[in-house]
Amino acid sequence: MKDQILQALRDLRDYALKKNIEATFFYHEEDSYLMRFANSAISLNTNEHLIRLEITAYDDRRRASYELITDLKNLDEMKQGVDITAEMVKHAMPLSYQPTVPTFKDSFVDENGFDSSLASLSNEERLEYFNKAVAGLETDDIKLSGIFSCGANTIAQINTRSEHTQYFKTSDAQISIVLSHSTLKWEVIAEQSAQKKSGLNPTALHRDLSYLMERYQNDAPQQIPLGKYDIVFGPAASGDLLSIMNWIGFSGGSMKRGFSFISEEQVGTKVFSDKFNLTDDPTCLDTFPFQRDLMGMPRNSYTIFENGVFKCFTWSQDDADEYGAQPTGHTVMHKSLVLSGGDTEVTTLEELVAMPRENDILYIPFLHYMNLVNPSKGLVTASSRFGALLLKKDGSVVVPYNVRVTQSVLDIFGDKVAWMSKSQTINNTSQSYGARNPTALIVPIFIQVNDLEISHSNSSY
Amino acid sequence: MRKKLQEQIERLKKAGATYVDARWYPVEESNYLMMWNGNLKNATSSRESGVGIRALYKGAWGFSASSDVSNIGALFNKAFDNARVAAQRVTFPVRLAEKEAVQGSFSSPNRIDPFAVSLSDKISFLKDLDEKLNKPGVTQRVSELIFMRKQIVYIDSEGSEIEKKIIEVFPSIQVMGVDSQGESHSRKFSPALMGETRGWETVNQQLFSENAERIVREMNEVLVADDCPKEDRSVILLPGIMYLQTHETIGHALELDRILGYELGFAGGSFVTLNDFGNLQYGSTKLTARADATLPNSPGSFGYDDDGVPAQDNLLIDKGILVGAITGRQMVEEANARSHKQIFNGSGGANRATAFYRVPIERMTNINIDPGNDGSLEDIVKNTEKGIILDGDKSWSIGSNREQFHFATDIGWLVENGQITRVVKNSTYKGETVKFYNSLSAVGDQSTWEVRYVDNCGKGQPNQIMQLGHGIPVCRFDNVRIGE
Structure with missing residues (x-):
């Protein structure tokens, strides 16, 4: 299949060259499977096989793109796309800067992240996984929801500047299991990400769900008072907070456009807690990485924060072209963010609950519907969801109704960070808007931040 | 073919x-x-x-x-x-x-x-x-x-x-x-x-x-401008933010698949239960809302949904009482069966898919609020003692059951004793959905009513981006927390 894809791209390149068209070709193929559960049934079982081709034509400073959903057998349709793009670029307005057309110095193939046994998982295997993960946990009132999303993703590129190609193939699975009470409306979650079939472990999810279920089934929920709390964020919450910094934090383009809480003057200065070490690490297979970016630039581990000191912005090629910066290998569909673990030995929720504590601790595993209130200040707002717990200093545990946190990430990851767990985990942040793009971060399992304000506390679910 | x-x-x-x-x-x-x-x-x-x-x-x-x-x-x-x-x-x-x-x-x-x-x-x-x-x-x-x-x-x-x-x-x-x-x-x-x-x-x-x-x-x-004060005031929402308030806390809250738990694994549920239809005082008597897919010339009007059901104009909230939902063929049958009564008389014609490669699910059509009898924007301002006019969707975050929310807007104008006094920046407001709509104290007349388009409503897994509309008047709500 790889040869067929690359040959189609070479044919398109030849066609463009014959017509004297400067162009790049971006091929994306997904074979996606989604088994979705709701009310303890399979509510949706889908498969989509889609091939997208994006053609970008350049004429000095002019640039235009055309994307089509097509089929490899349909080369004539793709060639028509080249003609359409070439016509579009004639009418495009010149940019104020010179856009860089990629020139691949050699051909590159990366299939390290592809596991055929995960990509070809059967319907029966997906169902069996779910059945194992929730065995004995469902009742007439407690219902199962969630997804088993898996598939294969292929990206291939060529351009008219060189005959070399880039080819990336990966497999991925994202599992999310929710158990919720149909009348009391509480809900708990367990999640897993896998890049290989061997990474699938329904037993681990069963253990996590069992522990939370025991709390939620037996303890009456409470509205907790507004005020300041020491909060322990779980991996999904930390992952969301880090993801939003892609947008309003360390992106050079965002900074230049006024959407960042970090300024150019802060490079080399302390922004966060000295416990905060963030890298973009494309060697980490669990993040579904790009080892080269889409301009052909090799990607190595890239330190963004070291002991809280902001080291450098990330620059995509287009932002670098526009603002006269050096590209940093970040013309990618997603980064491979890794937040280093700390030195606290706590790996499971049971261990967290058992830890001695001087104050009450609010455990928030998941932040729902996060949005930016003020990007210049890093101010975000979101609500807790899916299994929050209030760990009282006397050792008891309270099940709280959901609360709202409206805080700046400067506070959340600043000097208020008390500790981070040594153990890390994968937080799969894949979204299914548009084309498949498996994405994950590596984060400490727990991060405790002291003295954060709760701005709203629900009186029910 | x-x-x-x-x-x-x-x-x-x-x-x-x-x-x-x-x-x-x-x-x-x-x-x-x-x-x-x-x-x-x-x-x-x-x-x-x-x-x-x-x-x-x-x-x-x-x-x-x-x-x-x-x-x-x-x-x-x-x-x-x-x-x-x-x-x-x-x-x-x-x-x-x-x-x-x-x-x-x-x-x-x-x-x-x-x-x-x-x-x-x-x-x-x-x-x-x-x-x-x-x-x-x-x-x-x-x-x-x-x-x-x-x-x-x-x-x-x-x-x-x-x-x-x-x-x-x-x-x-x-x-x-x-x-x-x-x-x-x-x-x-x-x-x-x-x-x-x-x-x-x-x-x-x-x-x-x-x-x-x-x-x-x-x-x-x-x-x-100075920062928005942190206090309780009447908020006067112009269509440029009221459309989003409606979208997030009436529209999504009344999608029947959410109410029945079909989105619990992702987007969330709804505070609304099947027992609430015909009973819940969702808002003050000034609130009448509808799902109107027959409104001419809007992305929320599409002739027939993807169940093949003709477009309809259905009441959702009638003078404050919850009476309807956003429905398709499957969910109305399940809701009626689960509640052991006939809440819904057939599909509301709102099952839509965003592309050939996505499955149809319940989507908003045109989720509208009927114009009221409280006059023009000027009339509403004149009758407001201590308020703030808000416009522009800067930020929105809603609880997983749509039970509470936090919005930030692009601009705010303070109102004191019936007069607009000054512009403020970093305006925000928050509230609990039912309490908020029950504090609805003024609804503008037809002169304030606008149909706003939404080109990017996300829902479902795999996610689907849908286009729709909201016909919205100026609305005033009392005792709302702002500036947080």
Whole structure:
């Protein structure tokens, strides 16, 4: 299949060259499977096989793109796309800067992240996984929801500047299991990400769900008072907070456009807690990485924060072209963010609950519907969801109704960070808007931040 | 192609499927142009075609889709196989509400097909706007044009065959500036419904010119304004934020699949229960809301939904009492059965998919609030002792059951003793949904009512971006916390 894809791209390149068209070709193929559960049934079982081709034509400073959903057998349709793009670029307005057309110095193939046994998982295997993960946990009132999303993703590129190609193939699975009470409306979650079939472990999810279920089934929920709390964020919450910094934090383009809480003057200065070490690490297979970016630039581990000191912005090629910066290998569909673990030995929720504590601790595993209130200040707002717990200093545990946190990430990851767990985990942040793009971060399992304000506390679910 | 689809539908029926439908998109096109600070950053077009198949077997759905229609039989088989596996885990077998077989068609009203307009003309429009936005105080300026065109052929095993030709046009402009503290602020404009068609003719140069001037002026006022106070006030929501309030806390809260728990694994549920229909005092008696897919010339009006059910105008909230929901054929049957009473009389015609490769789910149509009897915006301001007028959707975050929310807006104008006093920046408000709507104390008349378009409503897994509308008057709510 790889040869067929690359040959189609070479044919398109030849066609463009014959017509004297400067162009790049971006091929994306997904074979996606989604088994979705709701009310303890399979509510949706889908498969989509889609091939997208994006053609970008350049004429000095002019640039235009055309994307089509097509089929490899349909080369004539793709060639028509080249003609359409070439016509579009004639009418495009010149940019104020010179856009860089990629020139691949050699051909590159990366299939390290592809596991055929995960990509070809059967319907029966997906169902069996779910059945194992929730065995004995469902009742007439407690219902199962969630997804088993898996598939294969292929990206291939060529351009008219060189005959070399880039080819990336990966497999991925994202599992999310929710158990919720149909009348009391509480809900708990367990999640897993896998890049290989061997990474699938329904037993681990069963253990996590069992522990939370025991709390939620037996303890009456409470509205907790507004005020300041020491909060322990779980991996999904930390992952969301880090993801939003892609947008309003360390992106050079965002900074230049006024959407960042970090300024150019802060490079080399302390922004966060000295416990905060963030890298973009494309060697980490669990993040579904790009080892080269889409301009052909090799990607190595890239330190963004070291002991809280902001080291450098990330620059995509287009932002670098526009603002006269050096590209940093970040013309990618997603980064491979890794937040280093700390030195606290706590790996499971049971261990967290058992830890001695001087104050009450609010455990928030998941932040729902996060949005930016003020990007210049890093101010975000979101609500807790899916299994929050209030760990009282006397050792008891309270099940709280959901609360709202409206805080700046400067506070959340600043000097208020008390500790981070040594153990890390994968937080799969894949979204299914548009084309498949498996994405994950590596984060400490727990991060405790002291003295954060709760701005709203629900009186029910 | 139609004949092939009919044959395959019949074949699956014979194989044991209780229901089958096919949505064939012969063509779907989009065109996106975005100019940022004078640079045409995006000049993108797209084209796609393909087929999506839905099959029902022993009470379970299977779905498959592909752009490759060379082996259409295999695609139908895949949908059927997916349904067969899904049938191994069924708790409430899917039943579909009765409907008439329909032979119909729908075309979006438009005079000038935007895809027939030259790229040069479109860019010239953006360039002209960009120059108008390039004024002192403006650090970033963005002008966008989004055009969509799709042809959908729907065929089902109950004898319906429907063809839809949909055209959408979404133009918008935005300016940003930085205040003396280094904080960014923005102001934007996208036109409300105008006239009876929505082709290229609605991209109105004069309207955009006037509003370009206005948003630059208002943003510059925000840049030198004080922060929004942190206190309780009456909030007067203009359509530019009231549409989103309605969208998030009436629209999504009343999607019947959410109410029944079908989105709990992702987007969340709803505080509304089946027992609430006919009983819940959702808002004050000034609140009447409806799902109106018959409103002419809006993206929320589409002729027939993707269950083949004709568009309807259904009441959701009648003088404050919850009476209806956003529904499709499957969910109304399940809701009636689960509640042991007839809450819903058939499908509300709101089951839609965003593309051939996505499955239809309950989506908002035009979720509107009826105009009230409290006069114009000036009248409402005159009758407000201590308030704030808010406009512009800067940020929104809603609880997982839509029970509480936090919004930030682009601009606020304080109101004291019936007079607008001054502009404030970083305006926010928050509340609990039912308490908030029960504090609705004034609803503007027809002069304040606008139909706002939404081009990017997200829902479902895999996620689907849908286009819809909101017909909204100016509304005032009392004792609302602002500035947090």
